[in-house]
Amino acid sequence: MSTVNQATLDVESLSVTLGRHPVLERVSGLSARAGEITALVGPNGAGKSTLLKAIAGLERYHGSVRFDATDLAELDATERARRVYYLPQESGTPAALSVFEAVLLARRTSHPTAGQRDLELVRQTLIMLELEPLAERTLDQLSGGQRQRVAIAQAAVREPRVLMLDEPTSALDLHHQLQVLEWLAAVARQRGIIVLIAIHDLSLAARFAGQLWMLGNGGKVKATGTPRHVLTEDRLREVYAIHAQVEWSDDEPPRVTPLAALTSLGGVKR
Numbered sequence: 001m002s003t004v005n006q007a008t009l010d011v012e013s014l015s016v017t018l019g020r021h022p023v024l025e026r027v028s029g030l031s032a033r034a035g036e037i038t039a040l041v042g043p044n045g046a047g048k049s050t051l052l053k054a055i056a057g058l059e060r061y062h063g064s065v066r067f068d069a070t071d072l073a074e075l076d077a078t079e080r081a082r083r084v085y086y087l088p089q090e091s092g093t094p095a096a097l098s099v100f101e102a103v104l105l106a107r108r109t110s111h112p113t114a115g116q117r118d119l120e121l122v123r124q125t126l127i128m129l130e131l132e133p134l135a136e137r138t139l140d141q142l143s144g145g146q147r148q149r150v151a152i153a154q155a156a157v158r159e160p161r162v163l164m165l166d167e168p169t170s171a172l173d174l175h176h177q178l179q180v181l182e183w184l185a186a187v188a189r190q191r192g193i194i195v196l197i198a199i200h201d202l203s204l205a206a207r208f209a210g211q212l213w214m215l216g217n218g219g220k221v222k223a224t225g226t227p228r229h230v231l232t233e234d235r236l237r238e239v240y241a242i243h244a245q246v247e248w249s250d251d252e253p254p255r256v257t258p259l260a261a262l263t264s265l266g267g268v269k270r
């Protein structure tokens, strides 16, 4: 069943300074819709993680972040955290909890009044992320990619209205990259929530996201819109300093193939 939800997340004139270094300066015009994945892309150091942390209220900022017509700055930290959840790029040290306990704990932390549905939600989430066979293992007995899928499960069972995942497929094998992104797209659709992910793989971003936000060096918004609009060979040259081939087809998934890294003068690096 798909939930009709017109909620949007809108970022206007957002600035963040870290130390004495302005990382984002008046970032504007970013809008994400409920029901689909929005992918945040851009080179290392562009400010993707900083932007996601600011939206979550974990980094001090100037400007406005509105969700569903509410300025999130008007909410206290608990209220904000109920609506918006950010899973960082690197998760914490593994505890001596089992996979099942760790995911249930994330649920109970965010929904303190225990309900009938909690256990079933945790079980279903483990099944969907292909973690059920590992349910009784402790977190320190998992591989890096398995731990990353547990962290995604923990984020999802919190059921925020805006689910932000920072490079959620960075440690995953090819099967699980596709499987997790397919599942996240279904979660966005079925729950009618905003799923905002930072991701480096542009072919996957083009395939699974409805909208892209592209940041360039210095935290500038380079483009927003559909993958087809944003991902052009000229823009990849400018933003990533690469020569790339971008292919769109009616029958096949979109494909962005990086062909060569360019020097700052536009030549091919040797």
Ligand SMILES: Nc1ncnc2c1ncn2[C@@H]1O[C@H](COP(=O)(O)OP(=O)(O)OP(=O)(O)O)[C@@H](O)[C@H]1O
Pocket (backbone or CB within 6 Å): 018, 019, 020, 021, 023, 042, 043, 044, 045, 046, 047, 048, 049, 050, 051, 089
């Ligand atoms: N505590 C800090 N103090 C000063 N500068 C920082 C701090 N943390 C990060 N930065 C700088 O802020 C910029 C943005 O960092 P951020 O982590 O948001 O980039 P990113 O786009 O997520 O990159 P990546 O793709 O590598 O994850 C970088 O230039 C980084 O060096």
Ligand SMILES: [Mg+2]
Pocket (backbone or CB within 6 Å): 048, 049, 050, 089, 166, 198
């Ligand atoms: Mg980052």
